[in-house]
Amino acid sequence: MKIQFIHITDTHLNAPGREFLKVSMADKLKQIFEHVRMSKLAPAFVVITGDLAHEGIAEDYQYIRKLVNEGSDIVGAPVHVTLGNHDHRSAFREGYLGEEPSEQAYYYSTTINGLRLIALNSQVPGKHSGTVDEEQLAWLAEELTSSAPNGTIVALHHPLLNFSGMPSEHIITNAPAIGDILKTGDDVVCIVAGHVHTNNVGLYEGIVSVAAAGSAFAGESTEDGQFRMYDFCSYNIVTVSNKNVTVQTVVLPTTNVEYARFDMSILTTQH
Ligand SMILES: [Fe+2]
Ligand SMILES: [Fe+2]
Incomplete structure (x- = not known):
């Protein structure tokens, strides 16, 4: 069975009036949802x-929820987030989920058209690096004792592979522990992440x-050891067919104008 989903990441949205660049990140996200609709894709979900x-x-998250709800209507599929x-857990719970503010990690599992999505919370309050905490690891191990008919995403x-030679303060701290648990599942077909603002595909423990x-901007290292960020907007179409995976990157037109350039060592203060 062939199932597609849409992977978007790093929307970097703020509520209107609180934009951090002249370019509208909201317009970019809307453009992606419209492009998915125009392309006649029928994704099982968007993540x-x-x-x-x-x-x-909280105000930012109220606005993001509105955009996500509109996007869900446009593409005709649920939109899930990590x-x-x-991000800030408390403000997210208040503004996006409409719950009492709390620092509880946001993670869950949902199965759509037989394809299971397991969403983990690698964000740690006050840190640029990521960690999937012990509570989630125990939950993940339990979750993976069952499998889904069409595989698990x-x-x-934070990606488990350090694709771009990022400084240690910028990457995930316990990838091996997560990988050891993912290996115990027999149906994990793909790990999707963001954070590095570049397109990278690899294998982690065979996954x-x-x-x-x-959607907001891209970044790349330069020959003189700097990091440049520039106007960019893309999303991925991921197709799972008999547990085989293809990833198609769709790049939407932007100016590609450079936003900032700085030394790689201060990446953690800029991104
Ligand atoms: Fe980011
Ligand atoms: Fe990030």
Whole structure:
């Protein structure tokens, strides 16, 4: 059975009036939802893997929820999210989920058309690096004792592979522990992540591991050891067919104008 889903990441949205760049990140996300609709894709779901907000106060998350609900209507599929290092649990729970503010990690499992999505919370309050905590690891191990008919997708913000030689303060701290648990499942076909703002595909413990560039901007290292961020907008179409996986990156037109350039060593203060 062939199932498609849409992977978006790093939307870096703020509520209107609180934009951090002249370019509208909201327009970029709307453009993606419209493109999915125009392309006549019928995804089982959309997943956005964190850095939903750039600043992340409750007002930002109310606005993001509105955009996500509108996007869900446009593409005709549920939109699921995970949290990134720019996000704030308490404000997210209040503004996005409409719950009492709390620092409880946001993770869950849902199965759509036989394809299971396991969303993990790698965001740690006050840190740029990511960790999937012990409570989630225990839950993940339990979750993977059962399998889904069409396979399992694991979504989290920080990729398990350090694709781009990022400094240690910027990457996930306990990838081996997560990988050891993922190996116990017999149906995990793909890991989707963001955070690095570049498109990378690899294998982690034999599982297809994708870090996408995202909708807001892209980044790349330069020859002189700097890191440049520029206007960019993309999303991935992931197709799972008999537990085989293909990833198609769709790049939407932007100016590609450079936003910032700085030394790689201060990446953790800029992103
Ligand atoms: Fe980001
Ligand atoms: Fe990030």
